Amino acid sequence: MNNGWLNFNTAAEQQSPELLPAEDIKRRIQERLVDYLAAMFPNGKRRGNKYVMGNVQGDKGKSLEVSLDGTDTGLWHDFENGEGGDIVSLTAAIHGLDAKNDFPEVIRFMADWLGMPSTSPPAVASYQDDYEDLGAHTGKWDYHDAAGNLIACVYRYDTPDGKEFRSWDVKARKTKAPNPRPLYNQPAIKTATDVWLVEGEKAAQALIDNGYCATTAMNGAKAPVDKTDWSPLKDKRVMIWPDNDEAGLAYAHSAANAIAEIGATSVVTFKPPENSYEKWDAADAVAEGFDIRQWMVTTQRKTLKESVPFYRFGDLLDDDSPMPDDLLSPRVLTSGGMLVVGGAPKVGKSDFLLNLLAHMSAGLTFLDMRPSKPLKTFYLQAEVQYHYLRERVKQLPLEQYQLSDVRENLVVTARLNLILNAKGMPLILRAIRDAFPEGPDVIVIDPIRNVFDPGPDGSSENDNNAMLFFLKERVEQLRDIVNPEAGLILVHHTKKMSKRQLEEDPFQALSGAGSLRGYYTSGMLLFKPEEMEPERMLYYELRNGPSPTAKRVIKKEGQGCEAPPNGIRIAGEEMGRKHDAERIRKREVIVNLLFQEALQGRVYTSNQFAQAFENQAGLGASSTIRDRINVLSTKGYIKFFNDHDEYNLSPPLRSTQGYLCVENMELGNDGNPLCRVLPTHYKCAQTSANLPVEDPEQWIYYDQH
Missing domain, CATH: 3.40.50.300 (P-loop containing nucleotide triphosphate hydrolases)
Incomplete structure (x- = not known):
């Protein structure tokens, strides 16, 4: 394979460039490169600005690297056999194809993942026969299921007669809406408590970009309510924002009843402001800088349903999801x-x-x-x-x-x-x-x-x-x-x-x-x-x-x-309290410094930390700091991690324990967290031996002093 092969001017493309928009497909793949690689190589891992795996077959390992940013985005290299290339050649290797001779088929695989309708000549020919008068699409929205898998796309066309929308069923590979029709933004809905239902993807995306969880039914107010899968809104508090027209209010009414039927916790319809113009919607509100939060407090609303969610005993027994973290x-x-x-x-x-x-x-x-x-x-x-x-x-x-x-x-x-x-x-x-x-x-x-x-x-x-x-x-x-x-x-x-x-x-x-x-x-x-x-x-x-x-x-x-x-x-107890207070202070200083330093991208062994903070923040000499770290590791406040390569860190020098780790520690860059750091082993309080951590998320403190 040729490391520098970026030329898409193949014979197949020169004959039918409109059927195989390779540059566009490649660009779209690069924009979602991490998702694409995770789908192609589920055993791979992201490490900094690289995605690594064992080989093109997707085995575990780190011999093969794919660059994730800069001008090298999508370029890969296998250090074991010296092969490499761009994302097209990597896709070809995955499927056992030749990047040049099988170019149309490789591009089709990439476009299939994107859900683009113009991917295989038969499908494209049918698509162009039906809609050749619409021109190039002016907007595109992807519909994913709750797990993030692409299931449909909606394309917008601005024609002389007005806007037109066409749906693409990814699974059926046909220009049609799936049955049942999915809701937009399902991965975010899955973890949300409150969800806005609006008309159209543009309005939904405007709210999403401003920090709200929003969705829409496919085709907005024209969506057939009985053919839409409303189930993702079960147990959610749903707020409906209709367009300011008769069709919008009618749609809000029918959608509210359908959402209530599937088991939403509550369904509330908000009335557009009195001074809003015809067809005014959420996208218009965002563009105008409208105060949405104040409107939520002061506007008239119609509550269709408020209910109490219930859980079967068996469901509670079977739910092994982790408990949420206490704020305090x-x-x-x-x-x-x-x-x-x-x-x-x-x-x-x-x-x-x-x-x-x-x-x-x-x-x-x-x-x-x-x-x-x-x-x-x-x-x-x-x-x-x-x-x-x-x-x-x-x-x-x-x-x-x-x-x-x-x-x-x-x-x-x-x-x-x-x-x-x-x-x-x-x-x-x-x-x-x-x-x-x-x-x-x-x-x-x-x-x-x-x-x-x-x-x-x-x-x-x-x-x-x-x-x-x-x-x-x-x-x-x-x-x-x-x-x-x-x-x-x-x-x-x-x-x-x-x-x-x-x-x-x-x-x-x-x-x-x-x-x-x-x-x-x-x-x-x-x-x-x-x-x-x-x-x-x-x-x-x-x-x-x-x-x-x-x-x-x-x-x-x-x-x-x-x-x-x-x-x-009495004097002795007062002195004891002073000593206890000082131990607590030093503990909090050390734990907090380790936490804050990690956010800056700096981690330490015991010796490195003692040398770096000697006589700072009232911690005393380096030997005193090492003694305090030894005590804190025995009591569970400090653990260790030695899988430094997982975080693109150099091996710890002159340390049998590894780097120090505290609860909720995150490795970052200039204070911006990038990933959690989890301990791999701890110091046994009884034997002082280094033992593997069974559950890296669980922290037990053997005292509070």
Whole structure:
């Protein structure tokens, strides 16, 4: 094979160039090269800017490399036998063909994968006979199944008589719509909670490009509802955006009924704005810079169906999919969950919360609560004025390296005179969107009472019906619009209760507990048992797992930390606490440095890390750092990986253990994550031997000190 063969001027192409648009087919394959190679070589792997496999037969290995970027995109070379070429010659080799002599057949294979109608002379001839007056297509949209396999294409033609659409059935290789007709954008629908249904691929793609999950039925408003497969929308919350015309409203009505029938969780049809022109649609809205999120809050809508999804016991038993990561472990704040932090006035809720949020935003553990990553947090703070808020922030005991994440990830409002009602909701939505265009991980409201909207029939936050209205129609709606998977943290006051009542069931102290307590997924409550003592009791209540043991906490040097269980502070215990606090600090420094350095593309062995950070961040001498790494590896905070070639890394020097690895570590470039790094082995706490990791996703910490 010729490494530099790029000439497509074969005899077959010169005779019928319109039937074999090889340059166009090759370009399209190169634009989707990783997907194409993954389909052709499922045993291959992407490593940086290369795709590697063992040989052209697709065996496992790394002898054959395909370049994925730059001017060499698609060029390949087999280092074992010296063969190579471009993506056309590679496709030929896969099928046992000759790239030059069998050129038309090779191109046909490539076009088949793309689903292009102009691939084999018989099909093309029929296609051109039927539609030769349409000219070249001006738009093309690919329809995939949930697994990402191409199943159909829709082509748009702009003719003198208006726009025309033609469907191509990839499996049947005919110019027709598949039966049943698929929905657009199915791979994204599979993992989404909320889905927009619009008319036409152009409108759907406009929303997709702006961060929404959107779909359309093939042929839009003209789609035969009974011939469309609506099943991907089962268990989804579907929002229908009709075009502003009679046909669009009629289509929305019939589609809504069909979607409700297949088991969507809810189906809501939105009414186009009063001042919108004829046929105005989602694509027009995006092009005009229309405020979609505000429109979602304020516009009229028609709810056809709201239902409760159900699961058969056998389905639950058979579902072995991994559990979602806790936003704040262990189960204190889960994805899509709601944490309520309660306490009496002046007990220190806001100080406690600011400490917690700063640590969450930096990805640091706080009172044994560990965030899954540095969390993007929007703190709707409606109590403390700006200058006093600024004063509290400056008192947080965070190191400079920890503040780099907090500075960007934690966004705070000063005291607001605002209610989360129809007027205030759009203002907060705009602020959140401006702060985090892709959506925050956590939304915090502190306190509830200062922004509480009781609804048309409610009175105050002590009214159960008013509390339910606020939670469902305001708080949940706010979350659903900016990020349905975000965690919520609400701060609320407690009623006066005796110490005995509080100890029996502390969460009954929450004001409006009848509805609030039945709604949240987890709760934390601060209580001051002795008026003249500085300690607070911190109680937990979890819906999704066992509640952690209550803690006695104290604020010391601006930092919340655990106090002795009996509250007695003698010199020896005070010194022990200082030592414990220092060990915890060094642990967090080392773990966070390993995590942040990996995002910059830098990984370390124990010796390399100790030398690189000697006498930095208060870690001490290199020997002290090595000792601390040894302890942390015994306790499960640090593991190791030695499959360095999987990440295009050079072998570790003078190390029998390999590179250091921490939970959720990602290898990146200039702070942009590229891939997860998983441990291959760990240090046994009993024998100190290096043992293979059975489940690289599971991390067990043998203590928290």
